[in-house]
Amino acid sequence: MKPAEFSYHRPGGVSAAVALLAGLGDGARVLGGGQSLVPELNTRRVTPEHLVDITGIGSLRGARRMGAGVRYGATTTHRMVEDGLVPDAAGGLLARAAAGIGHRAVRTRGTLGGSLAQMDPAAEWPTVFAALDATVEVCGARGVRSLPARELPLGAFHSALATDEIIVAVEVRELPPERWWGLYKTPGTGGAFAASLAVVLYDTDERGALHGVKLWLGAAQETPVRLAATELLLTGRSATELDVAAVLPGVAQDLDTVDGTRNDTARHALRVHAATVCRALAGAERVGRPAAATGRGAP
Ligand SMILES: Cc1cc2nc3c(=O)[nH]c(=O)nc-3n(C[C@H](O)[C@H](O)[C@H](O)COP(=O)(O)OP(=O)(O)OC[C@H]3O[C@@H](n4cnc5c(N)ncnc54)[C@H](O)[C@@H]3O)c2cc1C
Structure with missing residues (x-):
């Protein structure tokens, strides 16, 4: 099957993406790596009128050290973590988790933010980030808020994100060497x-x-x-x-x-x-x- 018709948007920044989502309302969906959403579109399990592709937003990709931790942008891919293209705040745990996700093709496109928003009960990142006491930063029309990763899941395929909110980053404190x-x-x-x-x-x-x-x-x-x-x-x-x-x-x-x-x-x-x-x-x-x-x- 092929997806139902939709309009495609590719904003260049987070504010533009959030404004689009707020303006388009319930008929819009965020597109990350597409590894979960595209199959759902193809089978018409979901039929959004608008897709807001956030993978062109440079500030959301990659990671940087800050203070005692590392901030991972939401569109950082599983492969970037697996291949050590970003620092591993957990001494190898993140790379191990990433390497276990699906197949290499899935890891090349799938993103940290997409996985957290999808909230599959059997996915790696929700459990790993909960265990690491990570913090998730989200941005919506009402501004930016941070919440503990363990408070993001509300149920199977159900997260605490509002429909106009985007996951922007995940912050993980560095584990000490003796841990x-x-x-x-x-x-x-x-x-x-x-x-x-x-x-x-x-x-x-x-x-x-x-x-x-x-x-x-x-x-x-x-x-x-x-x-x-x-x-x-x-x-x-x-x-x-x-x-x-x-x-x-x-x-x-x-x-x-x-x-x-x-x-x-x-x-x-x-x-x-x-x-x-x-x-x-x-x-x-x-x-x-x-x-x-x-x-x-x-x-
Ligand atoms: C064959 C196959 C095997 C897989 N195996 C595994 C596995 O073993 N372990 C595992 O954990 N996962 C697995 N996955 C899922 C994969 O990790 C996906 O990458 C992930 O579930 C979704 O990430 P994505 O970036 O592709 O998001 P998308 O598919 O683009 O989006 C998924 C959902 O999240 C929303 N979304 C995306 N990004 C954001 C954001 N930044 N903020 C708010 N909402 C957002 C979308 O609107 C959509 O509702 C597998 C997938 C496939 C196809």
């Missing part, structure tokens, strides 16, 4: 989006025990979930001593699923999520050291 990060994606049956996605951050003491644990899970519910009970369970333990049986009770509590449920699908999903958490822990890398030097490769 560890782990990310593991268990692919879904289609092979692209995740069936489960775990992101873990932690420090270790001199005995190798975990503290300051932050653990987030994607593809489990409509929005990324913080696994607070599992964080507590991991605290004080060594990452190497943790297996599926050890983390399962925490994950079950966090997901409100009864371990041992008679529902086969729920029981299977719970084990997949627990295994994904374990693999994120097993493959964790220290921010300040290259992967090879940690002696703990990917699982």
Whole structure:
């Protein structure tokens, strides 16, 4: 199928884009990399009268260091992050996340802002940016506002953006060199989006025990979930001593699923999520050291 007819707009700046969106109203959609929107146009799942293409706005592409963090423009592509064309504020975590997204062609056009606005429950960036406590800057007719990345998701394919708002940037504080990060994606049956996605951050003491644990899970519910009970369970333990049986009770509590449920699908999903958490822990890398030097490769 081909898209229904629409008018195409390519503003040169954020103010012009926002003014266009405000003026055109509900019949207008922002076009980022088009990797989610174009298939929806082609199948006529959505039929906007106007597309406002923001990829020509130079100030939205690329990243710059500022203060203790890095500001990523909304039309920075997954490939730019994967290839290290922008700084990685999380010591390799962002590049790892980007490299796991779909195929190279998708990563070449797909953008950080587009992924956050799309808010697919199984997408990488909503979970990664929530775990990193990132801040999302949005601009609309009523001005600019910032909100924590974890407050952007409201449900599956539903974000806190107003229809006239554009995601402008994502700001990520640099992780300190002694912090560890782990990310593991268990692919879904289609092979692209995740069936489960775990992101873990932690420090270790001199005995190798975990503290300051932050653990987030994607593809489990409509929005990324913080696994607070599992964080507590991991605290004080060594990452190497943790297996599926050890983390399962925490994950079950966090997901409100009864371990041992008679529902086969729920029981299977719970084990997949627990295994994904374990693999994120097993493959964790220290921010300040290259992967090879940690002696703990990917699982
Ligand atoms: C085959 C395939 C496999 C994929 N696999 C994965 C995967 O494994 N993991 C994953 O995370 N993603 C995956 N994706 C999705 C991909 O990451 C898309 O890039 C992303 O979902 C949308 O980004 P985009 O820039 O292409 O946005 P678009 O498709 O242009 O837009 C998506 C939505 O966001 C809105 N929008 C876009 N930019 C902005 C902005 N700056 N501000 C406000 N609204 C905006 C649009 O109006 C639209 O509603 C896959 C896509 C395909 C086609």
